Amino acid sequence: MEFLGFTLDVATLTNSALSIAAKVMLALLIFIVGRWLAKKAVAVAHRLMLRSRLDDTVANFLGRLIYGLLLVVVVLAALSKVGVQTTSVVAILGGAAVAIGLSLKDQLSNFAAGIMIITFRPFVRGDYVQISSHTGTVTEITLVNTHLTTINNHDVIIPNSDITTSAVVNYTALPNRRVDITIGIGYDANIKTAKDIMLNLATSNPKAFTDPAPVIRVTNLGDNSVDLTLNVWTTNDDWWSMQCDLLEQFKYALDDNKIDIPFPQRNVHVKGLDQMINQMDQAQKLLTKKD
Numbered sequence: 001m002e003f004l005g006f007t008l009d010v011a012t013l014t015n016s017a018l019s020i021a022a023k024v025m026l027a028l029l030i031f032i033v034g035r036w037l038a039k040k041a042v043a044v045a046h047r048l049m050l051r052s053r054l055d056d057t058v059a060n061f062l063g064r065l066i067y068g069l070l071l072v073v074v075v076l077a078a079l080s081k082v083g084v085q086t087t088s089v090v091a092i093l094g095g096a097a098v099a100i101g102l103s104l105k106d107q108l109s110n111f112a113a114g115i116m117i118i119t120f121r122p123f124v125r126g127d128y129v130q131i132s133s134h135t136g137t138v139t140e141i142t143l144v145n146t147h148l149t150t151i152n153n154h155d156v157i158i159p160n161s162d163i164t165t166s167a168v169v170n171y172t173a174l175p176n177r178r179v180d181i182t183i184g185i186g187y188d189a190n191i192k193t194a195k196d197i198m199l200n201l202a203t204s205n206p207k208a209f210t211d212p213a214p215v216i217r218v219t220n221l222g223d224n225s226v227d228l229t230l231n232v233w234t235t236n237d238d239w240w241s242m243q244c245d246l247l248e249q250f251k252y253a254l255d256d257n258k259i260d261i262p263f264p265q266r267n268v269h270v271k272g273l274d275q276m277i278n279q280m281d282q283a284q285k286l287l288t289k290k291d
Contacts, residue, residue, distance in 0.1 A: 020082075027078040034074030042067045061115075061143055107144065113160035114143035123170050128236075130169040131158055176209070177239045179232050183250055184225030186260040191218065194228060194259050201249045202232045207242040209233040224262045 136148035202214040220227035
């Protein structure tokens with residue numbers, strides 16, 4: 001058979017077309033079956049991760065990552081059946097991965113830190129924590145950052161990489177917490193009376209624990225006051241309210257018993273002030289004599 005001056009072998013063309021069609025069909029079959037197997041494998045892996053008590057966020061992320069890797073393998077296997085050189089494709093994908101990794105190194109660092117936080121759980125949602133200079137309640141933990149809500153209702157967003165390199169204080173990790181209140185009284189006040197007043201108020205507070213019992217000690221002889229520090233235990237939920245209640249009760253009780261809570265005082269000595277006052281007095285006397 002001739003076409004445009006060229007001799008064509010119909011049998012050869014037919015065989016080539018059938019061969020290409022068979023390869024394409026086989027590639028499609030590999031892709032469809034491989035994709036289905038990848039989804040099944042990810043579903044099984046996800047269930048296993050949840051059974052091992054891995055956080056749902058991490059399980060979903062790892063599931064998507066595994067599915068993506070398996071899908072790449074399936075696509076490469078399918079392309080190899082239609083004659084595509086997969087070695088060059090792998091090289092291109094590797095170069096692209098390196099470029100993306102370099103451009104997103106900070107985000108990848110946050111990803112790794114997020115997985116560590118969710119896996120090791122230094123805190124969970126609802127915990128009251130201090131991270132660096134930020135204090136608040138943990139409202140959301142993602143693979144990139146963590147959200148804190150402060151007592152002023154401010155939403156603080158902290159990158160996870162900063163959290164893993166900072167000291168974290170978790171105030172709600174343990175069920176109980178100690179209230180420490182320091183009150184300064186005047187040096188002429190009766191220390192025993194002041195201690196008894198504060199200790200009785202702490203002991204009678206319904207939120208205070210009796211075991212361990214409240215303790216009050218003299219902790220400092222300051223410039224203007226004798227400092228008394230009360231240590232009393234309570235639950236995390238009652239910590240703030242009990243501290244505020246005791247502070248108010250201490251103020252009223254100490255005032256009723258004429259025990260002064262002095263404010264800071266400082267004596268300032270100005271060099272040459274006496275001489276300057278004498279000169280002013282002499283000048284005033286001279287003016288008086290002239291009059």
